[in-house]
Amino acid sequence: MPYETDFTNQGFTKVGTRVNRPDGVDKVTGRAKYGADANAAGQLVGRVLRSPHAHALITKIDTSKAEKLPGVKAVLTSKDFPDLTGGNRGLMDILENCMARGRALYDGHAVAAVAAIDADTADKALKLIKVTYKLLPHVTDVDEAMKPSAPIIHDWVRTAGVTPAPTAASNVAQRSEFGHGDVEAGFEQADVIIEKSFKTEQTHQGYIEPHACLATLGPDGSGELWVTTQGHFTFRNVCASLLGLDVAKLKVTSSEIGGGFGGKTHVWTEPVALQLSRKANRPVKLVMSRDEVFRATGPTSSTSVDVKIGAKRNGKITAATAELRYQSGAFPGMWAMFGAMTSFACYDLKNVKSVGFDVLVNRPKVAAYRAPSAPMAAFAVESVVDMLAAELGMDAVDFRIKNAAKKGTKASYGPVYGPIGIGPTLDAVKNHPHMKRKLGKNQGRGVACGFWFNFGGQTCTDLNIGVDGSVNLTVGTVDVGGSRASLALIAAEELGIDYDQVRVTIGDTNSLGHNDTTEGSRGTFSSGMATIFAARNAVEVLRQRAAATWDIPVEQVVWEAGEARAKGKQNNNLPPLSLKEIAAKSPRTGGPIAGHNEVVADGAGVSFASHMCDVEVDPETGATKILRYTVVQDAGKAIHPDYVEGQFQGGAVQGIGWALNEEYIYGDDGRLQNAGFLDYRIPVCSDLPFIDTQILEIPNPNHPYGVRGVGETSIVPPLAAIGNAVSNAVGVRMTHVPMSPPRILKAIEDGQA
């Protein structure tokens, strides 16, 4: 029976409290087991050989010496991965990214792999593999890659989304367009028009735990994979497809995950580890080095964006356009499409058009990174919005409020909004004490807005009640940042029992039906929804057992405050039965009591945030200090406020790193020059102030509790908020992220010239 997912505005006794997370003790004592913390008897060490070239033909791979080295049990090249993709180009891209097929497409692309008895032997074996390369011209810059003279990355790529369909190969894999109205006519009506171009550099998710797995695959085609992943079900399906296995015969267990942010939604070395294990017929543990993580996994797109917005003197925007060019690495992506969809989502616009170009370059295959593609578009749009407000002589917040999207607004990417939080977040900004703080010399303030869709997806959850009345909740989304606590609160709320009575387990692929990857801020939203329905199913069983015990019709039994109560005067003599009492009798009343739910959790409510930031820029060095930072975001309903705040703070700080420090630096040779945490500098504790947060709760009408995803939106505004703050501090418009000291100094110099 499908359940009603509508928001009901019920009261809560557990949800919204700040309880201790159930996995806390495991994680502060070192007991929690992450990707690299599992071992198996007889396991081998897996290692991957990677291309040092940005683009090269692989004319020969001689593995004979490596194979003869004592202790080496398996050596793989692309020959060991026959094409089982059945013409599915997306699957082939994944396979080719896992192991180069005749051509290395980026610095760090895997070309061979070994499994040996220990790390030392495996490293020696890698050195004995002789790869003969023939260098090809390469391109790593997104704008360069779009020029007709650029080296073509894939001769089979024709630009999709263009009519008539092109016949020649291009590095532009896809053009996508969104919008409505007549932008030409809109610009005609404008009194002021601002047009500006922006660039953002490539960043990495930067999770502290490198990719790691322990793979076991026998000659019978049965296997197990222990892996740090955001989506063990997806990993199972992809690995099974690539390796020709039955989905049911590959059991994938997600370890504790040491950060993902989108980077652990894709397979990288897992199919390689499984294939090494099959070839050696021994378990293989494969852990990436940090250098490999940077060179071969993750990153988000570098981009180049043009924005044009026009407005009337009264502050009403009449038209807005954007052209967004996003590189997707060496394989086609849809990242510019997301950029084009999100770019103007905060505003109520009559005439709007955004066009995205997904572009191939010789860099690692781009992966999702927290609200993927939205921060770069927001940087460009929110910068121009600020410039336009200044030109109109309007306060930047008032200008945004005047143009903010609201219920009933047709979004630039298509749908019509229900109740949304952009207006309320801006009102909260306007009234926030942060905005009243005085600024000193070389200091500046910036505000910016952000949007993310959020996602629901396929979800399957089990709730089992023990004979003592304690509850085991098994979910298929991974706990990336405290979701066990939120889900236990929800189960306790529904059942009317103590939070401590619920234990949450992340089920492996053989213990639950398919669950989509934990992405799109869906963990608490979708598993929360499935938990509510699983618990309500269990309550049905509890009511039936109570009715049978009392020998009355089930309709006369209600579930209140954790106990079955018999309703009606004729039942006045029946004292309530607690969950514990019913559970204790369950062996004699029909056996185990459980609730189960599978759902496609549609209706993930869209999410909006507005950020405020104060900076001080040292005019001598160009270094920027964050003085104050405040996040205001709509959570729909904050199930566990601590972990909602944590998402706001973490996203903001990733954005601060992106805005000020982080970038992939490629040499002219197409090699990544800063593949380590020393030279790719993420924010450290001493770089930052406390990150202030304000949670707004505008209920999502499509969730029983009103929950919206909260994980991603917080990374969308920071680039622009800091860009606006720095621009205000130095008096020059910043157009290139990261705003590293040399870039700021140059902008000041250019501004004075």
Place this chain on the structure above:
Amino acid sequence: MNGVTVSAKVNGDAVQYVCPADESLLDVLRNRLNLTGVKEGCGTGDCGACSITLDGRLVCACLVLGAEAEGREIGTVEGLSEGGQLHPLQEAFIEKAALQCGICTPGFLVAAKSLLERNPNPSEEEIRYALAGNLCRCTGYDKIVRAVQSAAKMMRRGKKSAR
């Protein structure tokens, strides 16, 4: 294997192991002594996930050789709690929600304990600089700093009441 035999103390207990001369103490702790609470984030001393103490001094285990630990006292996250009693820092990290994914937590706890031993009443700035060698990508450090402040307060109060 041309091994080196090493005798050391880990979290107060005597241990003996044989390791190659070039093997890091991090690999020894994780792979030979099964102390997988010590995490590897980079292997180059940049992230602090493998923070341990060596004779009371805070170090990155990935930058120390296993052979160098001969005759020395090693302290890891596994040694923080005493019996069933969590260290005040461990309690504060749970209560203040100072961890999300938790991979950096063992390193932060060891580094913070080392700070509070040297400075029982650190300012916010002192905490931030003392922990600047430990990377966290989830929290933005806000709740970590608050947890350390809270634990420091708890520990100072504990000392006073013990007197």
